[in-house]
Every structure is written in C-alpha cells, then in structure tokens.
Amino acid sequence: MLQRRIMGRFATGVTVITTRHDETLWGMTANAVLSLSLDPPLMLVSIDRRSQIHEYIVKAQCFAVNILTAQQEHLSRRFAMRGPKAFSGIAMEISATGAPIFLESLAFVDCRLEQVVEGGDHDMMIGTIVAGAVRDGAPLLFYAGQYASLAPPASAHAPVEGSSIDACFDHYGSF
Secondary structure, three states: OHHHHHHOOOOEEOEEEEEEEOOEEEEEEEOOEEEEEEOOEEEEEEEEOOOHHHHHHHHHOEEEEEEOEHHHHHHHHHHHOOOOOOOOOOOEEEOOOOOEEEOOOOEEEEEEEEEEEEEOOEEEEEEEEEEEEEOOOOEEEEEOOEEEEOOOOOOOOOOOOOOOHHHHHHHHOOO
16 A cells, blocks of 8 residues: 555654553554644544454543653564453553553653544544653664664653653653
C-alpha cells in the first residue's frame, strides 16, 4: 500500500500503550501517538477498532503511553503480536489511572479517556494526562520498516522527579 510506504519514511518513536480493566492488563505497540494539547494536557492515540485493546481502553476509561528506550526493542516486538500479551518480566507499577507503567521506559504519560473520535478504520482515543515522568536514555525509533536508535543529546537533562506532568512541562517546556 502506497500510504504505508510513504508514511514509513516518517521516523517515529515507539511506544507501548497499556491499560487495565479489572485485573486484566493489556498492551499494544504503537507509533500513532501525539501530544494533542498542552493546555489542557491531552494525548491522542490512534487504535484500530478491530484491536482487542480498543475494547479494554473504552471499558477501563484510561490508557498509558510508555515511550520505549533503544534497549526495549524486545518489548516493542512482544506487544506488536496479536492477542493477549504477557507482562511477566517487566518492571512496572500501576499509576494514577490504574494503567501499567513500564519503570524502565524513557518516559510515560498516564491518561484518563475523555473522548473517542472515529477516523476511518481507527478511533482516535483522546486522554487527559494525569501523571507522567521523564528519564534519561536513547529512544527506540522506527523508520522504513526497521528499528533504529538515536543517541541522547549531550545536554540531556536529569529526570524530573515525581509523577506530576506539570513538573515535566515546567522543566522541559514541552512534551
């Protein structure tokens, strides 16, 4: 498909979207994510309506975006597979909304689902950011159908302590 080939030339970061409904944890590798607004702080994730995580996010009314490091390609591959995923062996915690947060990720935002907007065969899940954190490291990238990495800048800042997304915005000026 031409669109897929064209958009494959747009280098993106790699994330794992996670949610939790009752005791069920669910995750999905995604690069169709964006920071929608700083005021109010909103995130958007685009999810195929046929994907099982779609149902879980709607039921749970929350999702987290875990931004992967260059050392976490194995997690991207694990969560890119269809069906239930094993969360075993992943250092994680449950954040403000109840969604799983990967403790070794480069950064995360935890979101309360606010709106679902139809867009072709996907839905755009818009969430209000209620928590987040940033850590040092090199990001995992995806370009032309392959994983890539980028060295962190020499002037990388120390991670912002705590889970206040406001502190992240104040410290870094954007997200």
